[in-house]
Amino acid sequence: MTMLTDSDTVKHTRRRVKRDSRRKARVPNQHLEVPYIQRNIRPYELLTEANLDKIEAATDQILSEIGIEFRDDPVTVELFREAGGHVTKLAGETWNIKFEPGLIQKLVSTAPETFTQHARNPANSVVIGGDTTVFAPSYGSPFVMDMDKGRRYGTISDFENFIKLAQSSPWLHHSGGTICEPTDLPVNKRHLDMVYAHIRYSDRPFLGSITAPERAADSIQMCRILFGEEFVNNHCVIMGNFNSTSPLVWDGVSTMGIRTYAEAGQASIHLPFLMGGAVCPVTIPGAIAQNLAETLVGCALTQLVRPGTPTVMGSFITSMSMRSGSPTFGTPEPALGSLVMGQMSRRFKLPLRCAGNFSTSKVADAQATGQGVMSMLSAVQSGANFILHSAGFLDGLLSMSYEKFVMDTDLCGALHAYLNGLTVDEDSLGVESLRVGGPGEHLFGTPHTMSHYETAYWDSSLNDDAPYETWHENGAEDALSRANRQWKQTLAEYQAPPLDETINQALLDFMAERKASMPDSWF
Template sequence: MVNIRSNYLEQTPVLRWVSESQLEEIHLATLEVLERTGVQVDHPEALKLLKDAGCIVKDNRVRIPNWLVEDCIRLAPRKIVVANRKGQRVMHLESNRVYFGTGSDLPYTIDLETGIRRRSTKKDVEQACRVMDYLPNFDFVMSYAIASDCAAKASDLHQFEAMVTNTVKPIVFTTHDEKNTRALIEMAAAVAGGHEELRKNPFLVLYSEPISPLVHTREGIGRMFACIEHGIPVTYVSGVVAGGTTPVTKAGCIVQMNAEALSGLVIAQLKQKGASIIIGGNGTPMDMKNSTTLYGSPEHAMNYAVMTQLSQYYQIPNFTEAGCVNAPVPDAQAGFEAGINLLMAQLTGANLVHDVGYLEGGKTGSLAFLTMCNDFIDMVRYMGRGTRINATTLAVDCIDEVGPGGNYLAHQHTFDHFRTEIWSPQLFNRLFWEIWEEKGAQGIADHAKNMAKEILASYQPEPVKESVRAELQKIIADVEKDEFSA
């Protein structure tokens, strides 16, 4: 194989789930799928670009030669920088830098006041973004909830308005179709101060995807092309169910996901050399007993570990999942499922890690669970920094000064280092039983619910200008009345 930038920066500790030779085996299998089986492409411009580049095209089936795939991998940027709403470049997607955020479009929400599961609304998007704007371990936001109480044709734009007016953090967005994508780009340009400012420091990333197995839809590519034209980064990744839309074997699932991601990358680079594309995928297996997608399963974390290594092998930023669970409520199962896959994402060095805080296999949201996940992320980041080993931390002088039979509690070395050497959570209970009872005998879910309420009662994110808010509302109204034109 041609040498594809296989050397990448490493931090300590870094988990490697498969070997370099196994990665190459997956890559070669992916090339075989793309050249032998090919993909279906339902976008006329993309079909022409592929044919002109040397692909075998018959009707809408495209077989992509391996040399073209490897050429396009080399064209894709190895680093993508995403700004926040204020134009500050805050997310550097490269190497093993890890950023956490929520997912989008949850149809149900567990009401913070009543505890009842109900349909999500635009207010739920607003509140989730306010909470995430406050919580330090969420680096970017997605809508979390669906604005089901808004006009369906513009609900995606209502969600973007709710996000951009309730957080300054970077946004990963979804849209219904190409037309609404272009409308949303106009909204983003209004916030950024014009298209050139948006291009210089994009504060948003598109999430679009093919349809498994191996179909690139007209709308999926249309959304991607609209963003490429305006310099907005694109995640173009598979959302699969192993055993349903991919082979049930983990390796087969990964090969197909990689084929879908790399064929999307080829299309992006043919549209514009150096287009900011983020690869990866959402590789959950199917529970064969009840047909659910297993977000909190071990296979879920294992698939993403390999997909992350593949992106590092190519040196292309990746998009993956963690902190999402099958538990319907924020209980012990939810905590374990979220913690395990968050730790895997941190240690493998994934870049954009989304869907944090999903309950019920991606159907239900909870502000209390989001708040709990802030602590979970804090813990895995602490572990991801590794163990510092130097003359100071080895503490030989300190050990000698205390000597046999002494204690370290009053020693200056302890005072100097305990804050960095012992992790301190916000919500975890570490009290003796009697003290815990005196303080109300509350568990972490109770503490998280109270904290979320306190955030909503006391915290307001930095607002956008009223003139910008009015422009956002005008664009949405034009789409609702079918009067918007890009």
């Protein structure tokens, strides 16, 4: 192994600084930076209409013959009873509701096909639905990890760091939600600090709390302070991301939270968490049929509360290791499920959230990259409109990685170029560039090359595409080391977007009042 002297290290550092300065001076990819992606490639249509009909018929069978169980929320049960659901009282505060074929489809028909989630910076508002795609960071990990400190429980400082990294990336469009769990804060109060962090350190849209209806209400109230009461009454400014309890259960915490968001006219995502062979059929068509049943019922609830409220179908289909019983991520069969869910969302004219950059790898290695690309490509090719878990996901969603976050946002940049598609016209065909020198002559100096060289290709800020000798002379850094250096540099250079001090103080006062109203709870 070649040993580097101190002199070598200084030289390599100088070269790296010069290289980074040149990259920064080029300001690569500015032509692609947008508040959200307007897709210019068609989504992949995997199944025929006849096969989609079969899946929808199976969904109707599930809804009409097996039904959905509802727990601890009689208000929701009564709403579905009045809408035509067949209610059977079970033990305690539990009900089974069966729905005639076509009823749920009719109920969701009042939901908008597209909607805008407004950001405090209007330039960063996103359109969700139709031909648009929005990338958001990963969500929900209790642990964080990096090359320096290893794997550890997440804190509010980590939470803020990931918001800053997301805000600094031109390839993400949304601040996300529970990017990691800030386990150093009380469970019943941490939602206040999380929502405040999104508001304070980002000027993009964000997700609110969903762990209790009163926490959902707090999230919405903080948006009223930020945007103004009247604006929130008439516009979507926040979304909740709700999980059903598969198989075929909606619990009261989730349904009350969905109703809280819908009553305020705010959007919600309705997401089963399906593990094949454990809580759904092991076969993907069966998983899709069950997924549809659970998510469409969640979407229908929003329309019973407030017709026309934005709502998002969700799909989270995973495979499982049949040897160990552990969930697996980034495998090909669930990727096919995402493609079909895209077709179903277009059939029902509803926005879709599905897939993301998934991996069960414990570090940001080749396994993580391979699984992540498999899953992420299925999401964008399905036509998904809101892609949570676009950056940072490791360890089967248990860990949020600083290095992988940077590597994943770089992939998001490449996907911007991929989804931009191709324009075929006289200029892009470039025949004149061949005419300049004729056969056997290079095209480096032609007017066509000179007019396009800055924007023709996406330019990674992380990859090293230099020859081996140059790479070695510059320190022989691998991608993980470059990512480690990049996230630290990004945080060092981060500047918070301006926030009106009157609004900031009103938010802090609201948080202080709410925290003083209850004792700390760690459960």
